[in-house]
Amino acid sequence: MIDLLAGFNGRLFLTVTLNGLTLAALYFIVASGFSLIFGLMRVVNMAHGSLYLLGGYVGYEVSVLSGSWLLALVAGAGAAALAGALLQKGIFGWMQGQDLRQTLAAIGVSIVLADLMLAQWGGTAYQLDLPAIFRSFVPLPVVNRYPMPRLMLIGLAVLIGIGLWAMLNRTRLGLLIRAGVDDRRMLEALGVDVPKVFLGVFAIGAGLAGLAGVIGGSVLSISPGEDARYLLSSLIVVIVGGMGSLSGAAIGALLVALAETYGLAYTPTYGVVYTFVIMVAVLAVRPQGLMGRPA
Amino acid sequence: MSPDPAIPLLDVADLDVYLGASHVLQGVSLRLPAGPLSIIGRNGMGKTTLCQAIMGLVPTRSGRVALAGRELTGQRPVRIARAGIGYVPQGRRVFPSLSVHEHLVLTAPRGREAERAAWTIERVYDTFPRLAERRGNGGAQLSGGEQQMLAIARALLLNPTLLVMDEPTEGLAPVIVDHVVELLHTINREGVGLLLVEQNFLVATSVAARVLVMVNGRIALETSADEITRNEDMQRRYLGVSAH
Ligand SMILES: Nc1ncnc2c1ncn2[C@@H]1O[C@H](COP(=O)(O)OP(=O)(O)OP(=O)(O)O)[C@@H](O)[C@H]1O
Ligand SMILES: [Mg+2]
Numbered sequence: 001m002i003d004l005l006a007g008f009n010g011r012l013f014l015t016v017t018l019n020g021l022t023l024a025a026l027y028f029i030v031a032s033g034f035s036l037i038f039g040l041m042r043v044v045n046m047a048h049g050s051l052y053l054l055g056g057y058v059g060y061e062v063s064v065l066s067g068s069w070l071l072a073l074v075a076g077a078g079a080a081a082l083a084g085a086l087l088q089k090g091i092f093g094w095m096q097g098q099d100l101r102q103t104l105a106a107i108g109v110s111i112v113l114a115d116l117m118l119a120q121w122g123g124t125a126y127q128l129d130l131p132a133i134f135r136s137f138v139p140l141p142v143v144n145r146y147p148m149p150r151l152m153l154i155g156l157a158v159l160i161g162i163g164l165w166a167m168l169n170r171t172r173l174g175l176l177i178r179a180g181v182d183d184r185r186m187l188e189a190l191g192v193d194v195p196k197v198f199l200g201v202f203a204i205g206a207g208l209a210g211l212a213g214v215i216g217g218s219v220l221s222i223s224p225g226e227d228a229r230y231l232l233s234s235l236i237v238v239i240v241g242g243m244g245s246l247s248g249a250a251i252g253a254l255l256v257a258l259a260e261t262y263g264l265a266y267t268p269t270y271g272v273v274y275t276f277v278i279m280v281a282v283l284a285v286r287p288q289g290l291m292g293r294p295a
Numbered sequence: 296m297s298p299d300p301a302i303p304l305l306d307v308a309d310l311d312v313y314l315g316a317s318h319v320l321q322g323v324s325l326r327l328p329a330g331p332l333s334i335i336g337r338n339g340m341g342k343t344t345l346c347q348a349i350m351g352l353v354p355t356r357s358g359r360v361a362l363a364g365r366e367l368t369g370q371r372p373v374r375i376a377r378a379g380i381g382y383v384p385q386g387r388r389v390f391p392s393l394s395v396h397e398h399l400v401l402t403a404p405r406g407r408e409a410e411r412a413a414w415t416i417e418r419v420y421d422t423f424p425r426l427a428e429r430r431g432n433g434g435a436q437l438s439g440g441e442q443q444m445l446a447i448a449r450a451l452l453l454n455p456t457l458l459v460m461d462e463p464t465e466g467l468a469p470v471i472v473d474h475v476v477e478l479l480h481t482i483n484r485e486g487v488g489l490l491l492v493e494q495n496f497l498v499a500t501s502v503a504a505r506v507l508v509m510v511n512g513r514i515a516l517e518t519s520a521d522e523i524t525r526n527e528d529m530q531r532r533y534l535g536v537s538a539h
Contacts (some may be wrong), residue, residue, distance in 0.1 A: 047330050054470065118324055172400075174414045175393065175397055175400065175401060176401075178390070178392040178393060179390045179392070179393055179401060180390055181392065182393070182434075183390060184370070185352055186384065186388045186390070187378055188352075188371065188372040188376075189350050189351075189352060189375075189384070190376055190382070190402050190449065190450075190453065191373055191376035191377045191402065191453055192373065192401070193373050194373070229384050256352040260329040280348075
């Protein structure tokens with residue numbers, strides 16, 4: 001304990017904090033899509049991590065072929081959105097209201113997708129090349145300098161958060177989503193084609209996973225196993241923050257990512273434990289999550 | 296296009312509905328030629344289930360439902376609503392997350408439809424000044440009467456040919472009940488059909504000249520509002536209470 005205090009290093013602390021915020025940004029982008037889908041459809045999309053990975057791989061291929069990172073971002077998000085829409089149309093849509101069956105089908109899909117991607121891209125890790133202007137460092141007090149792409153990731157997560165908020169509160173689709181979360185059957189009885197709304201929401205949620213995959217593959221890297229990792233982080237984030245809540249996904253992502261990063265930096269042995277401590281504590285006090293509505 | 300008088304606006308024939316193991320609707324038939332029709336009956340007799348079966352919200356085992364000759368049996372609720380039935384459910388079921396104005400935007404006619412529609416958002420605000428005052432309030436912040444107005448308004452904005460209303464005066468203060476009754480008369484005058492489920496005997500008989508009584512999942516009696524109002528014996532037998 002004395003050692004820990006004596007050795008307190010402001011620079012390390014700030015670096016770790018910034019790393020935590022970066023991770024939180026990535027977790028938020030992945031988990032917001034997961035939470036959006038759950039909020040409206042009550043589908044726990046266990047294939048969400050696979051869509052992250054798919055987006056990363058497709059983005060990688062496109063960046064190699066075209067040399068354009070922006071195009072890779074669009075392609076990765078687009079491919080995942082398309083895959084998500086196909087899953088909803090071809091599989092989950094047929095099991096509407098049967099939560100357990102949907103969850104099991106999604107696990108099956110994730111296993112199949114993981115194998116297909118392993119066959120296609122092998123076991124190596126890939127990293128996408130960022131445009132040269134982003135491959136720089138930003139001068140900062142205390143930490144001296146910090147990688148530009150990581151700071152941009154934080155900015156992007158904020159933009160996505162604002163964009164999703166505006167979509168939910170300022171567009172017709174958002175209106176339909178909020179009404180559908182409240183009372184899906186009543187919405188149908190008012191002449192709204194709810195399955196069509198579902199398809200749109202699934203595509204948006206999956207697209208966010210794919211987008212995060214490209215970003216994660218650029219700032220960190222992409223390899224087999226990342227699917228399970230980001231699925232798990234999404235699950236924990238929404239359990240802590242509250243299923244179906246945008247602000248909950250943000251708060252959950254911050255708590256989980258900071259706990260994980262501080263834990264690994266300061267007490268490496270117990271690093272993974274903190275996340276679960278937070279989860280258990282939240283479940284004990286507020287089972288619906290910090291921002292969630294009671295079931 | 297004037298409707299063919301031989302084809303009823305709503306035609307329900309031999310409808311059977313099971314909820315779990317219980318046989319809730321047992322061969323219900325009714326014809327609503329045009330104009331209003333009231334259904335009364337005690338608690339748990341199957342009135343709400345009938346409304347939900349018409350809307351496609353519960354599956355039917357057998358029988359059929361047609362709107363102005365158009366077959367609706369087994370269709371999804373979306374198709375039934377778009378075919379021209381506006382549904383005002385029991386308990387109102389307004390959306391807590393939507394403001395008053397958003398409820399109206401949800402169902403209001405859009406684009407070119409808005410030009411020839413009888414009901415538009417402007418007209419709703421004219422008709423229900425209270426909703427205009429509370430346009431920014433959330434569905435959960437409204438009083439029971441305001442919620443009922445909103446549930447009726449959002450159904451009217453679909454510009455339906457038939458309104459199915461399930462106990463619209465339930466739990467409302469007497470002055471608000473009068474207001475709803477007045478509104479139902481207005482709707483009738485405009486030629487919108489009305490299937491009104493009511494436990495409030497006076498409301499049911501003042502809005503519609505024809506009254507059906509539902510007992511244990513069956514239409515036990517079809518009579519006129521005048522007849523059942525006069526005949527206390529009939530009231531006691533079918534409703535278990537007298538209105539006087
Ligand atoms: N999900 C269900 N499973 C089994 N039985 C049900 C179900 N829902 C309703 N019932 C039964 O069906 C019967 C009819 O219910 P319904 O709600 O249609 O009656 P109601 O006439 O509208 O009553 P109220 O006047 O109280 O609104 C009741 O006896 C009820 O207990
Ligand atoms: Mg009822």
